[in-house]
Amino acid sequence: MALKVELKPNERIIIGTAVIRNGDTRTRLFIEGDAPILREKDVLTASTADTPAKKIYLALQLMYLQGDLSASEKIYFPLVREFLAAAPSALPLVDEMNSLVLDGESYKALKAAKGLVAYEKELMSNAARGSQRLRAGGEVRAAAP
Template sequence: MALKVELKPRERIIIGQVVIRNDEQRTRFFIEGDAPILREKDILTAATADSPAKKIYFAIQLMYLVQDPTHQHEIFFGLVRDFLAAAPSALPYVHEINNRILSGELYKALKAAKKLIAYEAELIEHAKRV
């Protein structure tokens, strides 16, 4: 079954290792086959990965797009180790991410990393109030 994608004007999407930018009109197309796909709203760049949790997401994103997690393992595990040293309460989030990576579900690992980013934001907000 094909994946239906609708792009807003000037929206970007990554399919495989290619960035596609839409023209001035809304566009709909169907993707048949298996390739990593990320919509613009789910894409982080090195510049926008400006927090520890976002850096973890970025490392997973690179694993997903290249479809070989081993190239980012050392970086990913270093980031996770530092994150957990600072926020041990994040272990359940990291555990879910690790399980997804180990089972080859890199897209689901990205979704789990979004939860980690949200949790990090909660921790920061809480620290500001205290």
């Protein structure tokens, strides 16, 4: 069964190692076969991977697109250990990603990493609010994990 993908005008998609850019009109593609596929909205670059969770996402993205899970030992797991040292409350999310990586499910791990990016954003937002309260002289209460 073919995968149906609809592209907006000028939208990009990665199929295998090729970047495909749509023309000026909406297009529907039917992709047959087995190749890594990522829509433009799901792609991070080295310059946009500007937080620890986004760097983990980028490592998983590269592993998925290259079909090479050997990078997990050199790049992915050290990034994850560093992230957990700073945010141990993320362990359930990281456990899910790690299980998927070890099972060879790199696309599902990539999808799970989106949850880690969202969690990191929430943590940073909470930290910023706490910092603002401190500067304003207000009381800061510990939030439940």
